[in-house]
Amino acid sequence: MKRNTIIYYGSCCMFLSILSANTAAQKIQYSDGRPAASLRMECRDEGIVMRYGDGKDSCDTYGAREAVVNKEGDTYYLFYDGAGKDGWISCLAESKDLRSWTKQGTILTLGDSTKADYRSASTPWAIKEKEVWHMFYMGTPNTTPPPYRIPAFPYLTMKAQSKSLRGPWIKQYDVTPLPPKENSYYSVTSSPGFMVKHKKEYLMFFSGAAQDNAITKRTLGIARTRNLNRSWKIDSVPVFPLSEQIENSSLFYDHATKTWFLFTNHIGIDEKGLEYTDAIWVYWSKDINTWNTEHKAVVLDSTNSVWAKGAIGMPAVIKVGDRLALLYDAAEGQSRSHMFRSIGLAWMDLPLKIPGE
Template sequence: MARTPSGLTRRTFLGTTAATGTAALLGSPASASAPTAADAEAWPSYPDGRPVATRRLDAQDAGPVLRHGDGPDRCDIHGARDVWVYRYRGTLYMHYDGAGDEGWLACLATSRNGTDWTKHGPVLELGAPGSDDSKSASYGVTYRAAPGDWHLYYLGTPNASPPPDRVPAFPYLTMKAHGPGPTGPWTKQPDVEPFRPQPDTYYSLTASPGHVVRHRGEYLQFFSASVQDSTSTKRTIGIARTRDLNGPWQPDPEPIVPLDEQIENASLHYEHANDTWFLFTNHVGLDESGEYTDAIWVYWTRDLNQWDARDKAAVLDRTNCAWSPYIMGLPSVVPLHGRLALFYDGRAARDVSHMGRDVGLAWLDLPLCPP
């Protein structure tokens, strides 16, 4: 559908900010000055007052690198999005949600350079009717524990919109599979239930998979969480913990940042140069078109167990994305050729549809420094 610019002031203000140059934001202490009262009037805003990112760590966009429509057996005929990219022995592996004729499934593509990809088709199948992944088995996050010991945490749901779109619908659940290598084959483990939405928590509506890291003798999974109240859905990232990758996980009692941040999905990068963790996530914005993923944000900390919602910056949005005018969805980052590759999904059309998405690539210089 045709869409006119909203009342958001993001383009006006942030376009001016971007002109100061990425190098200054990445490296100059002077660029980290605190906002003034005059600045506050120019920050982007949303109708419901949800928080904004008032700093920038600009990525350099390279445009689409994987387009939907030509996957094996029509696996991505309706769209390609929600990426998880991992590297093993010089090869990049990408799990992406292929919107096919039967539903959204985690599909595999491989590359040596991050820009030229070979599609291999789905790595998961829909579950049996009535099962927790009967309508979608998608967004597959991998973790290599040892040689021949690979773990896959994926999003399952028993609900989806009608065909042909078949968009996965709440609840989003974390499910488990295991495989011998980066390409699987993946064997589902329905008897393993990592964690599930729980009433009266910050993850009462969804508890879907995220980046897994090993830290101080335990595994931490930065999962997507959400709640639904009488007026809206609110979203954040939580940490679930375990010492057994084939066992249950225990979510922390509080998320890493408040639900009002309106973020979902997490991809982490550890910067050795300054002992800092960077968490990339997609932000959900709001305007007259409704809610949609309008930006990639990054948060940073030196302690994985302590995060401050004030320590964040915008990385990619409509001011610096070269091809997708409104949609910047689910990020995945991986160091590549001395830079940090940021993969995300977008849509070239001037609307906010869930369908017809493609995968884009943007770059950040290393080492990363908080702006």
Template sequence: MKQKTIILALLPFFICCFSLRSKAQQYLDGRPSTSLRLECQDEGVVLRHGNGADSCDTFGAREAVLNKDGNKYYLFYDGAGKDGWKACLAESDDLKQWSKKGAILALGDSGKMDSKSASSPWIIKSDGIWHMFYLGTPHTSPAPDRIPAFPYLTMKAQAKSIEGPWVKQYDVTPFVEKANSFYTVTSSPGFIVKVNGEFLQFFSGASQDANETKRTLGFARTKNLNGSWDIDTKPLFPPTEQVENSSVFFDDATKTWYLFTNHIGITKENGEYTDAIWVFWTKDIYHWNEKNKAVVLDKSNCTWAKGAIGMPTVIKVGNKLAMLYDGVEGNSTSHMGRDIGLAWMQLPLKISGN
């Protein structure tokens, strides 16, 4: 009788644990989800929009891309300013206190493919030169928001210093969108790494029909950063995964590659929006399995953003992995009014629920 009483008393605990391990977000259109999670501790907002030089981020700060050169951190982010979205720069010694430097890219002249937005830059240093691959588009929504609209294109700039000045290279076309592919309306830049003598870029690809937009990531390859890139025919993940943007980390301790990306969710009330940060993992950088994925950050463990949670960028700091990301304070799912937050993960990374 005593044993039965103990079992009955513990039953709610076992039910609760089982629910936490097995429950996955359900989307109204049936797009894939996962019940796995990567342990992550959110610290909150570290860079707020609104006070950038020359009104460069008056309407929002988002799309964080983090780099380190020497002992200083350099954060490129999209500032939604008075004349459009442009890449801006902020600098820090500790990832928490940031000094804003203003816009580093100007909008292109009328007729240029970056005439409405020059944003979301990913960089890599090679032979003493910093190479930048940024998002350009000739289309946006009306003022004052000026949200970039398809097509999202990859464009090129370079500099001798990470701080700039950055010189656009309109004569370089890294890659373009392609009909009847997974990147018909989006072929925008992503994380770049050099492996086996070639550069790999985890670029964002999207296709669109009358009913929906499908988003995924693909591989672009080159040995010449000032030349064209070859794109693999198949994407890393099925477009039904609905992920975009990338930040990749290699864990030396476990010999595992981790790809952090923002997931696009959907609700009846809000339609599609960036609802969470996901991570995929593999031992082989050239081969990824969509089943190996987990939620990193969503409304359940983010301390301030309970609606839109956007693009992640990660970097190793001591025995932890730091992640910057954008979001909107409260329940809003808007593209506008975003700030940038900081979260931490203990190394080696731990996936729970499997």
């Protein structure tokens, strides 16, 4: 096994730490004892493909985060959170190859002071039903002070629709897709995630979070509906225990192995007790409704990213030929900040190899 493979691009070289699918991850022990992943899935990082800072009307001046990718025809549509002069608002970029992106500016607006998306309208997931695209996005009335305006609890799911991924998107304030519930695993966060139509119903793998005294615990839940314009029914038990400390989701079904793969970002904690998004994990299952915490692996972290050695955020995956593309946000260098993140691209060969097998 070669741990440090030198790949040359012209006159410069880039070091990749490539670990095989059957290789154990570097042993990590978190200061509060939260679970770690002991396996790795092979993933080759290509680096930054879209930098923050030059979006229209200063829409991503302070960062570009939480990439969500859709494809229609021969065009990829990337929704991403632009941290701009007015707050974190969803922006759109388009590409033919996932590498060269044309930024189109914001696609959502902030609501007025009476609305739950008064301070942020971000992280949208979309699914098409007949000729209509249904968008579920994160709204919150609370942020940190200017200029960064980082969204703060509660994180709520809100609804919009359009006949095109380019918009215009019409907000549906009369729809409350995922109402939070006190004393549940989604009491302070019930924000949207990946959606898939399974059998006769839609499933959404949403982010849930709860406060345990001063500690925030995070997981994923499954919400179900047969009507995208109504509230979803939320499973009473989360997909994973709150102790897993994960958020955001992107699913891929590998027809070759008849296996579901769930990609998510993990929240780590440093030696000073400060939390940050430290890695992208993957879980796998033959049954979309049943998952096992033992079936997980690290996909991308500071050891195999070629540019991010601190914070690595939300993943989004999409099939491209015989490979699976992974788009993600991260802070360049050693930074663990929420701000000044760009979008990177990594690749996995198909069919995906289940680590440890």
